[in-house]
Amino acid sequence: MPPIPQQTLDRTPVHVPLVTEPMGVLASLKAARRNILSIIPEIATRQPMVSGRTGKRWHMVMDPGAIRRMLLEELDNYPKSIVTKNLLRPAIGESLFIAEGAHWRWQRRTAAPVFSHRNVMNLAPIMTAAAERSAARVAAAGPRAVDMAAEMVRTTFDVIADVTFSGDGMFDVNAVHRGIDAYIAEAGKISLFDILGFPDWVPRPGRVMSGSTVAEMKRVADEAVEARRKRGSEGVPDLLDLLLEGEDPETKRRMSTPELRDNLLTFIVAGHETTALTLGWSLYLCAYDQAVQDRARAEAQSVLGGRAATGEDVARLPYIRQIIDEALRLYPPAGIISRTAQVADTLCGREIRPRDTVIIPIYALHRNHLLWPEPNRFDPDRFADRKTIERYAYLPFGDGPRICIGASFALQEAVIILATLLSRFRFTPVPGRDPDPVMILTLRPQGGVWLMAEPM
Numbered sequence: 001m002p003p004i005p006q007q008t009l010d011r012t013p014v015h016v017p018l019v020t021e022p023m024g025v026l027a028s029l030k031a032a033r034r035n036i037l038s039i040i041p042e043i044a045t046r047q048p049m050v051s052g053r054t055g056k057r058w059h060m061v062m063d064p065g066a067i068r069r070m071l072l073e074e075l076d077n078y079p080k081s082i083v084t085k086n087l088l089r090p091a092i093g094e095s096l097f098i099a100e101g102a103h104w105r106w107q108r109r110t111a112a113p114v115f116s117h118r119n120v121m122n123l124a125p126i127m128t129a130a131a132e133r134s135a136a137r138v139a140a141a142g143p144r145a146v147d148m149a150a151e152m153v154r155t156t157f158d159v160i161a162d163v164t165f166s167g168d169g170m171f172d173v174n175a176v177h178r179g180i181d182a183y184i185a186e187a188g189k190i191s192l193f194d195i196l197g198f199p200d201w202v203p204r205p206g207r208v209m210s211g212s213t214v215a216e217m218k219r220v221a222d223e224a225v226e227a228r229r230k231r232g233s234e235g236v237p238d239l240l241d242l243l244l245e246g247e248d249p250e251t252k253r254r255m256s257t258p259e260l261r262d263n264l265l266t267f268i269v270a271g272h273e274t275t276a277l278t279l280g281w282s283l284y285l286c287a288y289d290q291a292v293q294d295r296a297r298a299e300a301q302s303v304l305g306g307r308a309a310t311g312e313d314v315a316r317l318p319y320i321r322q323i324i325d326e327a328l329r330l331y332p333p334a335g336i337i338s339r340t341a342q343v344a345d346t347l348c349g350r351e352i353r354p355r356d357t358v359i360i361p362i363y364a365l366h367r368n369h370l371l372w373p374e375p376n377r378f379d380p381d382r383f384a385d386r387k388t389i390e391r392y393a394y395l396p397f398g399d400g401p402r403i404c405i406g407a408s409f410a411l412q413e414a415v416i417i418l419a420t421l422l423s424r425f426r427f428t429p430v431p432g433r434d435p436d437p438v439m440i441l442t443l444r445p446q447g448g449v450w451l452m453a454e455p456m
């Protein structure tokens with residue numbers, strides 16, 4: 001086998017060029033339409049807080065102490081911004097992701113056991129099977145470049161479809177997938193306009209996506225929930241079975257069919273593309289740095305010995321996990337989260353007024369020079385000892401009581417799929433086809449992650 005040329009790693013992996021000059025409203029509008037992240041000022045990677053006014057007062061917070069205050073200590077004073085909620089509500093209702101206060105609390109208490117370690121571990125065979133099918137597709141693609149970003153979307157969709165509406169024949173999961181994708185594509189384009197207070201004439205997703213598409217998606221999902229209710233669980237309980245069984249330990253309330261449907265759709269929206277992106281970016285980074293990839297492959301091959309990874313293997317694949325952690329730092333799928341202040345407060349010594357928009361630009365937080373040495377460099381060894389990572393400086397899953405409920409599900413899935421693929425293939429970049437990081441609600445590798453996959 002010819003030696004793979006080691007690339008010159010004095011360059012850094014692809015990143016978003018952030019703005020260094022103040023932008024007017026029109027310039028920001030134009031830039032945001034292409035890539036929301038490109039309106040983050042470069043100084044957000046050098047300072048703890050940046051404030052401004054574009055119609056509304058807004059602040060970007062990169063200080064771990066201030067972020068802890070927002071996400072943990074003063075949670076109720078910093079609910080998710082109205083914008084985020086208005087954006088997603090037509091598709092996923094008052095589900096766990098959107099609800100606030102008591103309506104959020106009871107849903108969180110009800111859903112938390114669904115994602116217990118044991119339940120997530122029970123679902124691992126579905127992830128292993130999806131990893132196996134993905135490896136077979138990549139092998140069948142032959143000695144051609146493969147878009148691993150698209151391949152990972154397909155693979156994680158396989159998983160989420162199997163753990164939500166599995167075996168419900170009449171449920172056209174692919175139709176829901178397309179519906180959700182179309183929705184996100186439209187919704188994402190305008191979200192930042194709203195966050196920064198752009199005028200009202202900008203179309204909102206409720207108006208963009210026809211009500212009937214959403215209504216049809218919900219009707220089909222409701223039917224599937226009802227059918228499962230009648231049929232009962234068969235075999236290993238999936239997320240729908242577990243949620244059907246769920247009960248709020250405090251109030252004994254159970255979810256109605258529309259509540260179950262909204263939460264299931266939320267799991268699909270929140271869980272599938274985000275995990276695919278994590279994997280797509282991880283593979284891009286492994287192809288970018290062959291030394292990292294060789295070390296990861298050695299680990300995967302010694303643990304797996306030719307078979308696909310299982311749930312039990314995950315704890316024995318620490319370096320694979322470090323690569324995923326570092327990919328989530330450099331390319332956090334949820335690159336920005338935002339809140340609306342309810343009461344007057346002080347963050348980093350600065351005045352916050354009620355109704356101010358407070359943004360946590362996770363992308364800039366993860367590349368902040370005050371928090372990370374050489375932040376733009378790819379170095380999975382940053383995560384060799386997790387105790388050295390400052391908690392509120394690293395937020396791929398958010399934090400506090402509203403931390404991602406699916407984080408351990410996603411990480412288990414990502415380790416299983418990445419380890420299986422790296423144990424079987426050597427991935428190398430296709431020259432001139434580096435992906436462009438573009439954020440449309442999530443941080444995507446525009447143009448795809450085109451890699452050569454050589455069977456090992």
Ligand code: HEM
Pocket residue numbers: 080096097098108266267268270271272274275278332333334337338395396397398399401402403404405406407409410411
């Ligand atoms: C790598 C993959 C994932 C990433 C990067 C991710 C990221 C996030 C982030 C940043 C939040 C907090 C948002 C905020 O505070 O504004 C969140 C919340 C949430 N995520 Fe995930 N997520 C992932 C996978 C999943 C999966 C697999 C599921 C479900 C199957 C899921 C379901 C949810 C739900 C329901 C919430 C709302 C929780 C609440 O507010 O109580 N996510 N996610």
